[in-house]
Amino acid sequence: MANEHTAEAVNNHFIDIFKKADVQKHFADLNIELLRGRHIQDDAHYFHRLLSKYFIELKKYYEVFYNLQLDKKTFEGVTYFFLTFYEDSKGVLSANSRHRDLTPIETIIAITLLQMYYERYFDNVKEISFQNIKAKIKESEFSHLYKLAFFKNGNRDNFTKKEWANVTKNFKNVIQDFEQLGWVDKFIQIDDKNFSFVIKEAIHRFQTMYEYEISNFEEFVNNLDQSNYE
Structure with missing residues (x-):
């Protein structure tokens, strides 16, 4: 009773x-x-x-x-x-139209943003531009992996304007999707080659969900089917 x-x-x-x-x-x-x-x-x-x-x-x-x-x-x-x-x-x-896992390219972009979040650990606001991302792709410790992920035949040092435009478009689309998830905020289109946004603390959720891909980043990139990312 x-x-x-x-x-x-x-x-x-x-x-x-x-x-x-x-x-x-x-x-x-x-x-x-x-x-x-x-x-x-x-x-x-x-x-x-x-x-x-x-x-x-x-x-x-x-x-x-x-x-x-x-x-x-x-x-x-x-x-x-x-x-x-x-x-x-x-x-x-549970329907696919209402729930789905991140695609491989979304996963790699999220890993990139997570790395950049920690690089700005002591900044109160983690503001990023695509020019920052471009520099990371070209010059960072994981440059060779980013090039493999974002470019067809990525074992090169130089890429065409068209190739960079495609990478810019991919990042922009994914980051706008992440804005809907609450992982980033304040997306601003600066010009046709650059945009900026703020990475939020809630991107930690991605870190908890994709621990294997983050810990095995090189293996994950090397196993990609690059034909999907042209």
């Missing part, structure tokens, strides 16, 4: 939070962003506050109605929230 009363009290509290003014004002938009795969960190003030304040109740909501897990992690002192799947289920987002 006590268990029944406890369960009823929990369920009533779970339902009651949706009557609260702050939930009614912001939850619909927050729900859309979470279901799109966005990672919510503290720069999204109202959403972050809602998730922090009602985490237990909203966690139950996503479990009951979507069979999804509302989770949170803290990286570099910043807590971010996201939806993920339980180990035995992909929930209602």
